[in-house]
Amino acid sequence: MDINNHDYTILIVDDVDANVLLLRLLISKAGYKTMTALNGRDALETVKKHKPDLILLDIMMPVMDGHEVARKLKETPEYSDIPIIFLSALNSTEDVVQGFRFGAADYISKPFNKDELLTRINHQISLIEAQRIIQRQTEELRKTIIGRDKLYSVIAHDLRGPIASIRMVMEVLISEIKPENIGEDMYELLTMANRLTDDSFSLLDNLLKWTKSQTGRLNTVFQDDVDIMNLINGVVEVQKGVASLKKVKINVVGSTNRSARIDIDMAKTSLRNLISNAIKFSYENSNVDVVIEEAEDRIYIAVRDYGTGISKDNQEKLFQPDIHFTSYGTDNEEGSGLGLLICNEFVRRNGGRLKFTSTEGEGSTFVFDIPTAHYLGS
Amino acid sequence: MDNQKYPIPDLSYLRELTEGDEESMKEIISIFLEEAPKLMIMMKESAEANDHEKLKFATHKLITQLTYVGVNSIVPEVKLINSGSVNMKDLDERIDRIIIVIENSITYLKGLI
Numbered sequence: 180m181d182i183n184n185h186d187y188t189i190l191i192v193d194d195v196d197a198n199v200l201l202l203r204l205l206i207s208k209a210g211y212k213t214m215t216a217l218n219g220r221d222a223l224e225t226v227k228k229h230k231p232d233l234i235l236l237d238i239m240m241p242v243m244d245g246h247e248v249a250r251k252l253k254e255t256p257e258y259s260d261i262p263i264i265f266l267s268a269l270n271s272t273e274d275v276v277q278g279f280r281f282g283a284a285d286y287i288s289k290p291f292n293k294d295e296l297l298t299r300i301n302h303q304i305s306l307i308e309a310q311r312i313i314q315r316q317t318e319e320l321r322k323t324i325i326g327r328d329k330l331y332s333v334i335a336h337d338l339r340g341p342i343a344s345i346r347m348v349m350e351v352l353i354s355e356i357k358p359e360n361i362g363e364d365m366y367e368l369l370t371m372a373n374r375l376t377d378d379s380f381s382l383l384d385n386l387l388k389w390t391k392s393q394t395g396r397l398n399t400v401f402q403d404d405v406d407i408m409n410l411i412n413g414v415v416e417v418q419k420g421v422a423s424l425k426k427v428k429i430n431v432v433g434s435t436n437r438s439a440r441i442d443i444d445m446a447k448t449s450l451r452n453l454i455s456n457a458i459k460f461s462y463e464n465s466n467v468d469v470v471i472e473e474a475e476d477r478i479y480i481a482v483r484d485y486g487t488g489i490s491k492d493n494q495e496k497l498f499q500p501d502i503h504f505t506s507y508g509t510d511n512e513e514g515s516g517l518g519l520l521i522c523n524e525f526v527r528r529n530g531g532r533l534k535f536t537s538t539e540g541e542g543s544t545f546v547f548d549i550p551t552a553h554y555l556g557s
Numbered sequence: 558m559d560n561q562k563y564p565i566p567d568l569s570y571l572r573e574l575t576e577g578d579e580e581s582m583k584e585i586i587s588i589f590l591e592e593a594p595k596l597m598i599m600m601k602e603s604a605e606a607n608d609h610e611k612l613k614f615a616t617h618k619l620i621t622q623l624t625y626v627g628v629n630s631i632v633p634e635v636k637l638i639n640s641g642s643v644n645m646k647d648l649d650e651r652i653d654r655i656i657i658v659i660e661n662s663i664t665y666l667k668g669l670i
Contacts, residue, residue: 197588197622201574204581239617268620271640290624293574 182308184210189300190231191215192222192248193266194240198289202235202266202296209297211304219243223251226258233303238267238278249281262303266291328394335387342380349373350420374424378512381455385517388448392524399445399528404438407478407549408471414447415469418454425510426463429454433471435478439551445525446549449533450480452518453545457484459508460543474548477531481546489537497535498523522547563661567627574625583670589626590663590670593619597656600638604652609642616642628662631655 189211191202196217203213214231216222220243222236234252238245245265252258262284267274270288278286284306285299353373358366391397415429422429450469457467461484470481486509489497496504497519505516519533526533526547537543568582575581596619603611616639623632634655642648 195588195592195618195621197585197592197625200581200584200588201625204575204578208576239614268617289621290570 180305180308180312182305184304185212187232187304187307188212188214188229190222190225190229190234192217192219192234192240192245193237194218195237198237198266205293205296206235206300209300211300219245219248222248226252226261230258231261232307233300234261234263235266235300236263238265238269238274246277246281249278249283253282262307264299264303325394328390331386331390332394335383335390339380339383339387342376342383346376346380349376370424374421374512377421381451382515382517384448385452385515385521389517389521389524392521399442401440402443403440405441405443405446406438407435407480407551410443410446411450411469411471411480414450414454418451418458421455422458422467425458425461427458427461427465427467429458429467429469431469431471435471435473437473437478437551439478439549441529441549442525445529449522449525449547450482452522453482453547456514456518456545457482457486457543459510459512459514460484460486460488462486462509477548477550479546479548481544483542483544485542488539488541488543489535490539494535494537498533519545563658564630566662566665567629570627571625585625586666586670589622590666592622593659593663596622597659600652601656604642604648612642613639623659626662626666628659631658 189206191199191206191213192215193199193202194217199215199217203215206213214225214229216225218240222234223243225231226234236245236248245267249263249265252261252263259282263282264285264287265278265281265283266287266289267278268289275286284303287296287299349369349372353369356366356369361369388397411431415431419429454467454469461467465485468481468483470479470483472479472481493504493506496502500520505514507513522545523533530550531548533545533547535543535545571582571585575585596615599615600612600619603609603615616635620632620635620639623629623635631654634651638645638648638651638655645651
């Protein structure tokens with residue numbers, strides 16, 4: 180840390196001229212700027228006018244003593260962070276302890292040792308400098324994060340609309356056009372375009388929701404009596420279209436008639452992401468199972484695939500926001516790495532937990548739970 | 558007054574603090590010469606008036622200044638008065654002894670500036 184002593188001003192407060200003179204001499208020689216006050220009241224006035232970086236404060240002074248000065252400064256938020264070094268001939272343990280009780284950063288006994296005095300001053304100044312560096316970096320980081328989140332939000336929000344429209348058109352086309360009418364090659368291109376549009380929409384939707392949740396702009400909107408089975412069937416129905424492009428079959432195993440108090444959109448997004456991932460890592464002509472199990476006070480929803488599975492190393496990278504982890508699907512589908520983070524966050528917000536088991540080469544099962552305690556028997 | 562009865566002020570501490578700067582040394586000595594008589598009077602009067610708070614204040618200020626100009630022999634005595642004058646039966650005698658040493662030192666220090 181490179182400290183320029185000229186950038187720091189030290190206020191010397193002492194009613195003895197000899198002390199002030201000597202301290203000013205020593206501190207000025209060390210390169211610091213100095214100001215002086217001969218009593219506590221003047222010291223407070225000087226602090227208000229010039230806000231020094233450090234205060235060397237005598238205790239026993241006329242008009243207002245050092246303890247009172249320290250107390251008043253510590254009570255004023257604007258000045259409470261200015262470090263105070265008490266400099267006093269009162270040097271019993273009780274005096275020193277009392278000094279620290281009044282908010283002293285350090286305590287030096289008079290008559291002082293020159294080297295000790297400068298070492299303690301330098302130490303306080305280095306702490307101030309370190310604190311200022313941290314404050315500057317925190318502020319820069321805060322601005323960067325705000326800028327990044329705004330950018331993500333604008334991109335996701337402004338692109339989401341047009342992509343949603345294209346997606347709708349693509350779905351109509353793929354359902355209406357027969358391969359024999361446009362040829363196998365063209366149909367394959369159309370299928371690919373449909374899948375890419377769907378992936379892009381999911382990515383933008385995830386990006387928008389993740390940014391909002393991380394910037395505190397996404398509220399959890401709980402709704403009473405959400406029919407869980409209806410919610411699952413709705414998501415599965417939409418995902419069947421995506422799965423069919425890869426000849427993957429989605430099976431719903433089990434059932435429930437329970438309701439829950441949850442945020443529907445978050446629950447749908449979580450399930451959609453888990454099924455989408457399962458399809459992505461499934462091989463052609465395989466199955467994805469959505470398994471519903473009831474427990475005493477909650478319902479477990481598992482999404483199981485029989486695809487690539489996740490290696491032990493990669494399993495440790497999941498759910499970690501600071502690690503950008505994504506991998507290609509069996510058909511080279513790309514991902515953003517956001518899906519599981521969003522699932523984890525949204526499930527947690529709704530009072531559940533997301534867990535998984537996976538064996539490389541055999542497949543993965545992701546399971547989350549929804550609390551239903553208040554709706555038992557309803 | 559017999560100068561030989563009392564130790565000569567030791568200016569080594571002041572020389573170290575000022576890094577041998579003669580002007581600064583003279584300035585500190587001048588301040589002592591100006592302040593010490595006032596503090597001696599304050600000590601004497603507050604002791605006579607049993608005003609121990611005021612006596613504490615005077616001795617407190619004196620301790621550092623005596624150390625600067627190297628009148629070290631009486632510093633422990635001044636500290637004792639500072640911390641426990643209330644119970645001292647020979648307080649006046651102690652103060653008189655201190656004043657004699659300070660006056661002797663003042664005479665010596667005046668010769669330096």
